[in-house]
Amino acid sequence: MGTTLTLAAYGACVLAAAALGLVAARRPERLAPLRDVLDALARRRAARVLLVVFWWWLGWHFLVGPTT
Numbered sequence: 516m517g518t519t520l521t522l523a524a525y526g527a528c529v530l531a532a533a534a535l536g537l538v539a540a541r542r543p544e545r546l547a548p549l550r551d552v553l554d555a556l557a558r559r560r561a562a563r564v565l566l567v568v569f570w571w572w573l574g575w576h577f578l579v580g581p582t583t
Contacts, residue, residue: 536548536549553566
């Protein structure tokens with residue numbers, strides 16, 4: 516039950532991200548596309564450092580296998 520619920524939640528997040536991407540592509544005046552958001556973030560050094568730390572954390576927790 517728990518695995519099914521977790522997978523359903525991740526699936527819902529993927530669908531929501533896809534829907535937001537479509538809305539941003541069709542109506543850029545209403546919702547900024549991801550590339551514009553990342554361009555705005557990349558202008559500040561602190562935001563670039565946070566992005567690198569976030570990608571590191573994401574890779575460490577989801578892409579690295581168990582180390583036992």
